[in-house]
Amino acid sequence: MVFVNFDLFRLVIITATEEGNGFNWTFVGEHTVNLIILLAVLAYYLKDPIRNFMVERRGIIGNEIEEARKTIEEARKKYQEYSEKISKMEDEIKSLQETLRKEGEVEREEIVRQAQAVSQKIGEEARETIKLETAKARREIQAEAASLAVELAESIIKQNLKGSDEKRFMEDFIKKVEEEGKWHQ
Incomplete structure (x- = not known):
């Protein structure tokens, strides 16, 4: 609108300077009427398309805003979901x-318990072995x-035995x- 007025002003200046006899109100009036008629016709015919365009544009922008809200809401939900996850x-x-940690502690305690059991068993086996070896050594001794x-005793007996005693001991032994032998049969 400003450009139209500027062109109208320029046209008035040019017209006034060319004729030299002053300002031509008829020319300006005709052009002003023509401009008003042109704007009225344009407004009449373009009113619905412009309104439809604006309504459509408003709808598109509204849809885009709604889609953006949905996208933001979905992003928030996903953010919340991932935060929870x-x-x-x-x-x-x-x-x-x-x-x-607890399983490791239990396993450590189990290993310690098994080690203590093995140690105790080895100790018991060592004591038993010592007893057996002591008994064996005692028997051997x-x-x-x-x-x-x-x-x-044999050497003492041999020194003190006489021939008749020896014969008598032999007979007793054979008997x-x-x-x-009779008892074992």
């Missing part, structure tokens, strides 16, 4: 860490002592062997 994952990680006592 991350929070749950963090809680789950903490829970898993705690579970693993007793057997050796008995053997030495027999040898000593005892025969009697024991």
Whole structure:
């Protein structure tokens, strides 16, 4: 509108300066009437298309705004959902860490218990082995002592025995062997 008025003003100036006899009101009036008629015709014919364009444009902009709101809302929901998932994952990680720590502690205690049981078993086996070896050594010592006592007794008897005593001991021994043989049959 400003450009139309500016052109009208320029046209008035040019017309006034060319004729030199002053301002031509008829010319300006005719052009003003023509301009008003042109604007009225344009307004009449373009009113509905412009209104439709504006309504359509308003609808498009409204739809775009609504889509943007929906997109923002979906983004917020997804953000919230992912935040909750991350929070749950963090809680789950903490829970898993705690579970693993407890399982590790239980396993450590089980290993310590097993080690103590093995240690106790080894100690018991060592004590039993010591008892057995002590008993074995005692038997061997007793057997050796008995053997030495027999040898000593034999040597003493040989020194003190006479021929008739020896014969009598032999006969007694043979009788005892025969009697024991009867018992075992």
